[in-house]
Amino acid sequence: QRSPLNDFQLLQDTQLQNLLHAVVAGPWREDVADAEECARFCGSLLDCRAFHYNRSSHSCQLLPWTQNSSHTQLHYSKGCDLFQKKDYVRTCIMDNGVRYRGTVAMTEDGLPCQGWNYKFPNDHNYIPTLQNGLEENFCRNPDGYLGGPWCYTTNRTVRFQSCGIKSCQDAACIWCNGEDYRGAVDRTASGRECQRWDLQHPHSHPFQPDKFPDRGLDDNYCRNPDGSERPWCYTTDPQLKREFCDLPRCGSNLPWSIRGPETQPREATTFNCFRGKGQGYRGTANTTTAGVPCQRWDAQSPHQHHFAPEKYACKDLQENFCRNPDDSEAPWCFTSLPGIRMAFCYQIKRCTDEVPPEDCYHGTGEQYRGLVNKTRKGIPCQHWSAETPHKPQFTPTSAPQAQLEENFCRNPDGDNHGPWCYTTDPRTLFDYCALRSCNDDQLPSILNPPDQVQFVKCGKRVDRLDKQRSRMR
């Protein structure tokens, strides 16, 4: 069930160009079904090291080089994916590194490697071929040496030496529960090969890399996108859906409090409110939004779970306090009611993300002529006369009465919620300003509108559906 793509690392929307005019890539094959078919072609050819796959035309181009080859350059190219053989681009080794095809050319003591084509200063019997991958003076392991890739050195007194390239297992360790692990191990603890995150076979799953851009779901490497105890992956074994990976812990014998910044919550710690999704919330709220008391994290009743406090040392799963150990939407807890397994603690207020107001306005602020020129989030306002990043609907010419000077906050359209401005953030068209209503103002009271209100094309439903359901019941 393994995919041939498992041997490749993907760079999305990327093309690899060779800058030498004399070197030409292979032709584009137009008749392929998918990237897996290209991977099958490339995988079987010793002189194929990478391939381009065009997602819209379903075509591919085999390449005899990688990004580590000389005279090559990566380019952004929408719709074109670059797949490179892992053996050529991985900077660590699997097993004893017999398949390593990287470009390290220095021994562990810092001695430069001798080219495999040269017999001087150290004579040897190796002849470079496509099969053994002996290339330039790069470290290789043609004889399965237990110390990993090695080379003959340019020092006559040291005939050969290991290059000290770390195994992928040891190259990166995990802090906390390994959510930030971005290493290159692609095997589970039992030695099964991982399924690629971007494939849905043999196991279908919700962790599509595009949906989780911050989770590093690259290729088929071990990751922890769901607040599990440690990194894991779906396996290529149809009989076993997912399994943990065996990865070393960083400084595991130090207590959490002194391990250093890597172990701290990614979000800043808060106590009376929560920021973002509340991973940094360390307060003592211990009921759900609905007031149901939380179950203690160290208890397995009424709900069984895997969030044992000792396994989630960085998450501070104390007592029955609301926490977010798994990247949920907000702090949550298991509830003390058998019928409700878990619930969010939305009663905890969000910490404000607004800057303190610098001035105030009367009424709805149509007469505000002050100098505040940033939004409530602190984003600088766009000049009213500017056309980028947003093309304004109100300009000094179109609304002269509003005195749209420079980039000061104004209210040219009588917005009930106060002065505003177009923002300099391309993603936010406009926002309200860092202003408050002046205290001496009487809040406008709610007025009844005219009795007759007409609605068009909305608010109609077919209640027959309900009746059908009742009849079915």
Add this chain to the structure above:
Amino acid sequence: MVGGQPGNSPWTVSLRNRQSQHFCGGSLVKEQWVLTARQCFSSCSEPLMGYEVWLGTLFQNPRPGEPDLQRVPVTKMVCGPSDSQLVLLKLERSVTLNQRVALICLPPERYVVPPGTKCEIAGWGETKGPSDETVLHVASLNVISNQECNKKYQGQVQESEMCTEGLLVPRGACEGDYGGPLACFTNDCWVLEGIIFPSRVCARPLWPAIFKRVSVFVDWIHKITHME
């Protein structure tokens, strides 16, 4: 939804996180816009990659291939005025309106729903009982005046909020219903008058429920949907 019944509410949408789990409700106010509660989202500027709105189904976990189900990615979130606790979600594309998916009307600006008006809330949230929260539940509630409501809440209810009467047998919103609609029937149409926002408790006996009053922010909704 405590004390509700399985029912139909074609403007009530389910907000889905990156693992396709329901986490809040919302209301379809335009073909490409959904109104919901700010509290449901971690930030006004957080990228919404992977978040979706599901419409056209009565089931919280519809079977794969359910023909009426529409799944539309969220592309943008716009936070409402600071005191609104509302957000508008822009969808990647317009939804298809049909018997299962419909727009809810928006109220006139600053409209006050008369006390006694019959309204409905809908959601897939906790039922706290034998009823099955995997299907959409609807509960009827009658509006009371803010003055009446403030007798119970000692003046804490603001003009930008509205209340429905508290019943002896609890009936109202609960976990998972937040962000969903309070729809009231006016002039032969269902109008979005309130938004369910996280409160301290699920429907309590004799305690009125408090909602965000949409009519106070309807000008902002029109401004956003026209300008963006």
